[in-house]
Amino acid sequence: MTPLSRRGMIVGAAAMAGTATALSSGASTSAAPRERHDDRPSRAVVFRDVRPFGAGKPVDLTVVDGRIVEGPAPRGARVVDGGGRVALPSLVDAHIHPDKTSWGGDWVSREPASSIAEYCEQDVELFKSQKRPVGERAYGLMAHAVTRGTRAMRAHVDVAPAYDLAGVEGVADARRKLKHALDVQIVAFPQHGVVRTPGTAELLEEAARGGQIDFVGGIDPISFDHAMDEQLDLVFGLADRHGVGVDIHLHDRDEKGLEVMRAIIERTRALSLRGKVTVSHVFCLPGLSDAELSAMAEDLNDLDISLTTVAPNESLVLPVGKLQEHGVRVGLGSDGVRDAWSPFGNADMLHRAHILGWVTDVRLDDELNHVYDVAAHGGSDVMRLDRADLKPGAPADFVLVKGEGAPQIVVDMPQRDLVVHGGRVVARDGELVLP
Ligand SMILES: [Zn+2]
Structure with missing residues (x-):
């Protein structure tokens, strides 16, 4: 877990007084006057001596009311010295499970598991064995993600009788504590099945009614729940009634996956949920022929159904570029981080971009730039956030970061020296800056 730091407050106060503060220098801030720090984003800040995307000469990036603006800085703007560093868009984690994590706690030794039901059992065991409540564990992981440059995430949170709504409440609490630094969407995720686990449907309903969730989830309606129409009718019905979106896990690699996709498309159309549905993983798509993929992508684009991938390996990663050519929104995510499912994961989306590049065997700078774009903008498209593309108005x-440009940075994954969210410094030298 990332230790919390209050150093940023001192730098913030110095900058408010108009003092240029080098990133690497803490000493020059010692005499800075302390000023009141409130929740409002600072009106005008200049990030001096930075190189957007690593190209060209250093420039000043001017921010007013949380947005990049053109032209010289207004008088009295705060100044933060970028020290010639490269500025890159912050990243978006389109699919993560903060409630399941053991991040920041003791090492967990995992038992063999070969079915979703067995992984679920280990999820419950891990949940019960953790000394820290779910909100504290989720906060630790989400704060760590901020220090690695994540601006937003879609958090899938287990909802099942084994937990009631403890996960949703814990992650919602962490979201509140990090609201200055991170935009979070919460998915109520029926990991234990909707139909096969009695009581889940009622909990999903309660979560949707309570206003803490943005999406209702689903999972392998045929192969895990053995009740495709029943699960999908229930999930889509909830979304329709409560005005939330749908984000469904779909792991089937074969015809079953395609059957579910057709059923999702049908319901999205019938309920007029255009633009409000996401399907995650979608392992049945990478194996399609170009013609089959094009036909599916046309339907997805028509109903603006978005997809997410965690780039698990060469054969299961979504063909992001081809889908985007058809106008399909595709986000990249971490999935589980050091949970019962896997000892791996770190919620670092630059590392995930590196993994996407690795499993898709990219080599050219254009390809590496695209990998970075998917990690930065793919998720913001899925989450319906404005792209943080460093242009005026963004x-x-x-x-x-210290570096040359996105291609080299995707490969080398340097430390994120400064992370800025809405014009506010939210992490410095790998540590969270408290509001
Ligand atoms: Zn997942």
């Missing part, structure tokens, strides 16, 4: 969400 949200001032960016990272400052």
